[in-house]
Amino acid sequence: xxxxxxxxxxxxxxxxxxxxxxxxxxxxxxxxxxxxxxxxxxxxxxxxxxxxxxxxxxxxxxxxxxxxxxxxxxxxxxxxxxxxxxxxx
Numbered sequence: 001x002x003x004x005x006x007x008x009x010x011x012x013x014x015x016x017x018x019x020x021x022x023x024x025x026x027x028x029x030x031x032x033x034x035x036x037x038x039x040x041x042x043x044x045x046x047x048x049x050x051x052x053x054x055x056x057x058x059x060x061x062x063x064x065x066x067x068x069x070x071x072x073x074x075x076x077x078x079x080x081x082x083x084x085x086x087x088x089x
Contacts, residue, residue, distance in 0.1 A: 017084035019057030024082055026055040028073045043068060
């Protein structure tokens, strides 16, 4: 166990909220002025289905895609991904 974990008492009670994150990506996409098709093209997707899956909370972007989204939306990754508290499940 690393010193950080020993000293910081990490909180593992948080998880990514896929539905809220998807809704947030949808908001950020619209706020940036991108259509779903335009965003899919920028991410070099062959179809726009992945974007719709993210927005509906069915899946999450990969780390690579989150990095690109953070640059396109001018946001930190932490400001794109929304967390939920395990106790609320």
